[in-house]
Amino acid sequence: MxxxxxxxxxxxxxxxxxxxxxxxxxxxxxxxxxxxxxxxxxxxxxxxxxxxxxxxxxxxxxxxxxxxxxxxxxxxxxxxxxxxxxxxxxxxxxxxxxxxxxxxxxxxxxxxxxxxxxxxxxxxxxxxxxxxxxxxxxxxxxxxxxxxxxxxxxxxxxxxxxxxxxxxxxxxxxxxxxxxxxxxxxxxxxxxxxxxxxxAAPVDCPQSRAIVWLSLVASLVFLTGIMSVWAFLELMGKKTGLSADTIGAVLALGFLINAGGGFIASALGLKAGRFMPVAVVVLAELLGLVALAQFSSLTAYVVGALCFLFSISFVLAYTFGVMAEFDLSGKLVALGALCLSLGAAFGPAIGGFLIEQFGYPAVLVFSGACSVVVLAVYGVAVLKVQRTLKHAQDPEAAVLSRF
Structure with missing residues (x-):
């Protein structure tokens, strides 16, 4: 490590x-x-x-x-x-x-x-x-x-x-x-x-590899759920009755909010542990998805879209971060690009199918379910991190293993 x-x-x-x-x-x-x-x-x-x-x-x-x-x-x-x-x-x-x-x-x-x-x-x-x-x-x-x-x-x-x-x-x-x-x-x-x-580098071990793969799975599932909704956010806005210009402004602001989520995660680091920040932001994302389901309200659409977009960079900062820390070979971290491409490919396809078959609420439920799964998988990875650090001879392990 x-x-x-x-x-x-x-x-x-x-x-x-x-x-x-x-x-x-x-x-x-x-x-x-x-x-x-x-x-x-x-x-x-x-x-x-x-x-x-x-x-x-x-x-x-x-x-x-x-x-x-x-x-x-x-x-x-x-x-x-x-x-x-x-x-x-x-x-x-x-x-x-x-x-x-x-x-x-x-x-x-x-x-x-x-x-x-x-x-x-x-x-x-x-x-x-x-x-x-x-x-x-x-x-x-x-x-x-x-x-x-x-x-x-x-x-x-x-x-x-x-x-x-x-x-x-x-x-x-x-x-x-x-x-x-x-x-x-x-x-x-x-x-x-x-x-x-x-x-001179630490020797790779099954525990570190398991953490890396759990983090990769969490990242892939999260991106799939995110992209399933992102591809149709404009259509959801039109269903709310918004003009194309208004939707564009909301999504552009959402992009900046997304960037802000990344910078906040960067500033926070491990000060509040690994799991709690992700859990809080995933909860905010779920509330955002609930707000997006309220198609009759402009305010609900704006709040829902911004909560949803804020979570993307924030959550990925932690899943990618754990993956990078325990990828002792330095090779598997590049697979984050593969996660992005697969999520971008499968997310919209799944979202489009769900919308055609069951309507917009179905894709929002799917995205929320993905985030819940991500939180569970990431939680398992963090537990493995704690156990690995406890057995390490690193004198800083006590500092780094905050949950």
């Missing part, structure tokens, strides 16, 4: 710059509603075709996230970020050539692959932190801000003046700014991996 000590990762400059790399990895997912709206208008695509494009992007994202286990510690982190960013930029700009639908599927898969590699890289960088809950809270907060900014700027300032082409060029420039420009302040390689190769 890592101890809290001087660590080249735990610097504000690294946090900010690696957070921008993470934001590049999440950018296409964050601006997907605006991007797909532009695709539908430009190429005359229907909902089913857009869904296939999203599936292609998520498959590429997940495939590269999984494949990163093979090379994430073999190549320079800066080289990985440059190559991945160039792949995304090339894919985005190739849409300017008005490709066929079949070519668009390939392009979105390639763009997803590039962003998946970037996200896996960011997971690995922050996973090297000696204070993972703090590090991942900051990461999840800062990666959300560029997406929230572009969700407002692209349709309001860019598209009316420069059109579809301007939107794509803006996204490409954003990838340069986030995926390439910050690299001088990003480490070239993992310090923890050097310890593993030299034999």
């Amino acid at each position: 890592k101890t809290i000590k001087s660590n080249p990762i735990d610097k504000t400059s690294v946090y900010v710059c690696a957070g921008l790399v993470s934001g590049a990895g999440a950018l296409l997912l964050n601006v997907l509603p605006v991007l797909f709206g532009a695709f539908a208008e430009r190429f005359g695509l229907g909902e089913h075709q857009l869904g296939n494009l999203a599936l292609a992007m998520n498959l590429g994202f997940g495939a590269l996230g999984l494949a990163s286990l093979l090379w994430i510690h073999r190549l320079s982190w800066r080289i990985i970020s440059v190559l991945s960013s160039v792949l995304v930029i090339g894919a985005v700009l190739s849409v300017l050539r008005d490709p066929s639908y079949e070519a668009l599927l390939v392009i979105m898969a390639l763009a997803g692959a590039g962003t998946g590699a970037l996200y896996a890289l960011a997971m690995t960088i922050f996973g090297d932190s000696s204070q993972p809950e703090r590090a991942f809270g900051f990461k999840l907060g800062i990666e959300t801000i560029p997406g929230a900014f572009l969700l407002i700027v692209l349709p309001v300032a860019i598209a009316p003046v420069w059109g579809f082409e301007g939107m794509l060029i803006t996204i490409a420039l954003a990838m340069v700014v986030m995926g390439i420009v910050p690299l001088p302040w990003v480490p070239r390689r993992s310090e923890r991996q050097r310890e593993v190769e030299s034999g």
Whole structure:
């Protein structure tokens, strides 16, 4: 297990710059509603075709996230970020050539692959932190801000003046700014991996591996439940009678609230233990889902959406944090990118099925059930953390094992 000590990762400059790399990895997912709206208008695509494009992007994202286990510690982190960013930029700009639908599927898969590699890289960088809950809270907060900014700027300032082409060029420039420009302040390689190769790192054990896998399962289930509702938040707002502009403003504010949740988790760290902060925020999320079910009230929709969105970065900061702390090899933490892609792929599909069959309350119940399962799984992981620390010879174990 890592101890809290001087660590080249735990610097504000690294946090900010690696957070921008993470934001590049999440950018296409964050601006997907605006991007797909532009695709539908430009190429005359229907909902089913857009869904296939999203599936292609998520498959590429997940495939590269999984494949990163093979090379994430073999190549320079800066080289990985440059190559991945160039792949995304090339894919985005190739849409300017008005490709066929079949070519668009390939392009979105390639763009997803590039962003998946970037996200896996960011997971690995922050996973090297000696204070993972703090590090991942900051990461999840800062990666959300560029997406929230572009969700407002692209349709309001860019598209009316420069059109579809301007939107794509803006996204490409954003990838340069986030995926390439910050690299001088990003480490070239993992310090923890050097310890593993030299034999100085702690030996992996079944207890630590169990904690890692429980945390991964919790993250996947949580993201599936979240994405099952996120994909339909706009439609829920319209059912409440809200205008598209009002819904857009609420969701943009929700993105910023989501970032705030990450920053609050970063500031809180382990001061209140591992479990209680997550339990309180999951309870707030459940209350938010109940509020969203009250379709007749604007206030209920706004409060419900903000409570729901606040929970995302906060909860993931703790599930990813525990995973990173006990991933003694430093390899499995990159699978957080796979969790994101699978949740983004299966969540909306499950949500759409439930809505068609049983109505909107069904998907809200499903998302709430996922969060309850997450709390139970995460609780088991925390109990294992306590037991592991009690048996450790680390003199700081008593401090770190607060529940």
